[in-house]
Amino acid sequence: MVFSAYSHPGKVRKNNEDYFFIPTAGAQVKNLMMVADGMGGHNAGDVASRMVVEAIVEYYSKNSHKVMSIEQARDLVLKSIQHANGRVYNQSRTVDAYKGMGTTLTLAYFFDHRVCIGHVGDSRAYLIRHRSVSKITRDHSLVQELLEKGKITQEEMDSHPQKNIITRALGTAEEVAVDYYEVELEDNDIIVLCTDGLSNHVDLNKNVDLFYSTESLDEITSSLGEMALEAGGADNVTVVMAKYSCATEKR
Template identity: 45%
Template sequence: MIFSAKTCVGRVRSNNEDAFYVPPKNGNYPELFMVADGMGGHRGGEVASQMAVKEVSDYINARFSKDFNEDLIKAMINDSIMEANRKILMAAMDHEEWAGMGTTLTMVLFLGKKIFIGHVGDSRAYMIRNNTITQLTRDHSLVWQLMEEGRLTLDETRTHPMKNIITRALGTDRVLEPDFLEYDLEKNDIIVLCSDGLTNMLEDDEIKNIVCGQELETAAEMLIHAANLHGGIDNITVELIRAD
């Protein structure tokens, strides 16, 4: 497994409310990757995103087995997100300055020739295969919902004044419904995880062209740089993982 992960505060924000997780190099850890984009309160977004990736990774690392079937993996991913959601809610109740904090979370677990995705919010997972980029997750956002209802076009969602309103997040409700997705994997597929600080600045094909033209480490740096050149109005986080 070859991967690279980068994050940047961008050109406008004063602090970075994104967080990410990649498996530690030392030790027999699951091939788990995550991006979270926090929001709300004094440092609340930063706290929420960091809590999300820590709680989910701790939960899965402690329970994962390569012998798990699809149902057990789905249950484990769902339970890990629910536990993180519960702890973020509790932290917000215990600290007034964090009231209203929440975070997106998009995670990918690699197992054999499959990937398993848990997803809440509008961070995204893409797959690049044979020079084609495909968005694997659907945004939990108001404009995405309007697009699915036929009331907006995809182009209109990019510039809509309410495009930053998300409809699901960890830490905002006790009841949460994460998306669970499963995809087959082929050799040299590249999975892209990113916060909306990247996708609000770059078109999908721009992301694909950068990733396909460079080694992953260089491509991740170039994606951050390109998003900043386009304005860098939000924190930017990207993870690139090549299946081997």
């Protein structure tokens, strides 16, 4: 596995309320990456996104060595997210400045030639395979619900005044409903996770050739981030990626 990440506060906001994780050389937790897009007044969004990511990394460091089957991998994904949700929820109830804070989360855990995705909110996971882009996750957003009910079109969805309203987030209730997805991986698959600061500005389908260029993964993530900034950069922009190789997969 090769991992890469890019995060930028954007051109409008002073703070970056996005937070992410990819494994570094000395990291205790391997085969895991995630993005979180925080929300809430003052600095509460920063706190929520960082708290969720750090709580999940801590949970994996204590429990991932016990995972021996894909069923256990699924349980690890779901339990780690509930654990992080509880931590943010409790903090939001005990500290006035953090009241009502929450965050999106999209997580990818690689195990036994598969990727296990845990998802809450409107950050996204994509699969890049055979020069095509597939969106894995479903947005938990008002405009997604309106689209599915036939009340707006895809074109109207992209410019809707309420497109930033999410219908599900971590930390806003004692428990959270988590969407889970599982994908069997093929050699050279790329998994992309991003916050809406990227997906609102950059159409991955129109830029699929970038993933098959001679550029490194780091150069690709940077190029995508810079495209989002050039297209407006109205929000924080975060994208993380992993490229899968059968030859280097380890249990």
